[in-house]
Amino acid sequence: MPHLPPDAALLTHDVTNQPDARGDVDLFATDPALADHAGAAGADTAHLAAYGETIGTAAMAQAGRAANRNPPELLLFDAGGRRLDELRFHPAYHDLMRTGIGAGYAAIAWEGAAGGHATHAAMVYLTSQVEPGVCCPMTMTYAAVPALQADNALFDTWAPKLLSRAYDPAPKPLARKPGATLGMAMTEKQGGSDVRANTTRAAPDGDAYVLRGHKWFCSAPMSDGFLTLAQAPGGLTCFLVPRWLEGRRNTIHIQRLKDKLGNRANASAEIEYADAVAYRLGDEGxxxxxxxxxxxxxxxxxxxxxxxxxxAALSHAAHWARHRTTFQKTLIDQPLMRSVLADLALDWEGTLGLGMFVAAQFDRDTDEARAFARVAVALAKYLGNKLCPNLVYEAMEVLGGMGYVEDTPLPLFYREAPLNSIWEGSGNVICLDILRTLRKVPLSGEVLSRELGAVAGQYWRYDAALNAHITRFPRLPDEAQARWYVESLATLLTASVLIRHAPAPVAEAYVATRLAGERGRTTGAIGAVDSDAILSRL
Incomplete structure (x- = not known):
């Protein structure tokens, strides 16, 4: 940061009507919606307050920009032609990883404290506002822990390192590291989401296996190990593949890095297992x-x-609107601008509220909560990610031409916006999975129906929309209608969460515009809502 303010008195003009840099922003203290929904989910709000203050500094924002502008570099060989298969990252990337891992991003859900998964989910939300790319390796490290429980020995060896709050990116064996990360390598060229079509072979070799095959996508190839799928003698099997072995490198050969639209700070690669050592996780088949x-x-x-x-996109748009004047008024005081921002804010808070509500189910150790979480997390993933790209675009438009310029973070957010809809099951995969879950796990549908009915009688338009959904879909639809069915369910569930945990003006506006149809097809084309109350959440 400069030690002196930039000079606004230039030779040809004075710089006016340009918002100052935001500087440090306490991402928790300035977000009452997060405080409400995280508190309702049972998250550790004191921990989130500390993390929000840390991750929201100008230095962290600068690190995020630097990590994006300086993507990882692939080093296949050393100067003598010996294989390295390593990546080099900008120091800012390591600063961000060290901050997240050190704050418990991957560990806090498994440390035994109440609300661990809800606290973790809120940390994902906060980190994504600064640099979304580093979330990928930390998320997979968090998510690998329950899968490792399929093998006690592997769990005992790996879990303490994954749950450590120490970040160590050095290429050395697990036993010599204070902390580790775990990635994933699943899909292949011929199958994509259909992993049962995988052709990578796994041959038993003493207590281990050797893997030979190609993986079209390997997420976070710098990780200390990967969970992967391969065809063993007994069928498609899950394996843990260590990145580094004692005294030598495992034969995981990086073919190339993916040149992605966004998520630039994080690496994704094509790899080949050249008889790589792997350990079976769970039974064959x-x-x-x-x-x-x-x-x-x-x-x-x-x-x-x-x-x-x-x-993040909305907060930058609101900052611009509060400090930019046009036609003798600040933008934020223009009635049409307020309608646009309020409309966007409803989608943002709905996505936040539903996500935190779902995270709370992960913390409840009951059959009902587990069944409900399975379908509810898919509903939340589907709807939030379908809404995200349009919201970020509209936030860009608030800034006008500056929103399209890399001097602002809006292009970064825009490139990132489609990602989470594609990864971990694209829209169609998610919709079909929801239908399959409701068909095979009846308890999930029973709890979902109960949650939707829990707020009946408070808003007549909600009741009417719920009845319309039941009338339209008296039974599970065929595949062709799956998106309509899932969108309707997810929107109703979001409304039920906002009715419970958001201020009444937010819930009322959401029900009126999202369920009762009091809006047009474009953002801001809405009826009268309490924009003051809605925008106070920003």
Whole structure:
């Protein structure tokens, strides 16, 4: 940061009507909606307050920009032609990882304190506002813990390192590291989401296996190990593949890094297992069942990340609108601008509220909560991620031309906005999974119906929308209608959460505009709402 303020008195003009840099922003103290929904979910708000203050500093924002502008570099060989298969990251990336891991991003849900998963989910939301790319390796480290429980020995070896609050990116064996991260390598060229089509082979070799095959996507290839799927003699099986072995490198060869639209600070790669050493996790033939424990938890984070992106984009738009004057009024006082921002704020708070409500289910150790979480996290992931790109675009438009310029963080958020809808199950996969869950786990539908009915009688328009949904879908729809069905359910569930945990003007406006149809097709084309109350949440 400059030690002196920039000079606004230039030779040809004075710089006026340009908002100052935001500086340090306490991301928790300035977010009453997070305080409300995190508190209702049982999260540790004192921990979140400390983390929000830390992660919201100007220095952290600068680190996020630097990590994005300086993506990881692939080093395949050393000067003598010996294989390295390593990545080099900008120091800012390591600063962000050290901050998140040190604050318990990956560990806090498993440390035994009440509300651990809700606290973790809120940390995802906060971190996504600063640098979303670093969330990927930390999220997978968090989510791998339940999957490792399929093997006691592997769990005892790996879990203490994954749950450590020490960050150590050095290429050395697990036993010599104070902390570790875990990635994922699942999909192949011919199958994509259909992992049962995988062709990577796993051959038994004493207490281990050797893997040979190609992985089209390896998330966070710098991790200390990966969960992966391969065809063992007994069928598709889950394996843990260590990145580094004692005394030598495991034969995990990076082919290239993906040149992605966004998520630039994080690396994604194509890799080949060249007879790599791996350890079976769960029984042979049970690979999909084993890895679903990890996927279930990564989906929670892909439901929370869009809420963080939406909040970040909106907060920058609101800052601009409060400090920019046009036609003798600040933008924030223009009635049409207030309608646009209020409309966007309803989508953001709905996404945040539903995500935190779902996270609370992860903290409840009951059959009902587990069944409900399975369907509810998919509903939250679907709806929030479908709303996110449009919200970020509209926030860009608030800034006008500056919103399209890399001097602001809006382009970064825009590139990131589609990501979480695609990863961990794209829209169609999620919709079909919801139908499958409701069909195979009747308890999930029973709890969902109960949650939707819990707020009946408070808003007649909510009751009418719920009845319309039941009338339209008296039974599970066919696949062609799955998106309509899922969107309707997710919107109703969001409304029920806001009715319980948001101020009445927010809940009333959400019900009127999202359920009763009092809006047009574009943002800001809404009827009369209490914009003052809604915008106070920003």
């Amino acid at each position: 049970e690979g999909v069942k084993t890895i679903l424990d990890m996927v279930h938890h990564t989906r929670l984070d892909t439901a929370m990340a869009p809420a963080g992106l939406m909040r």
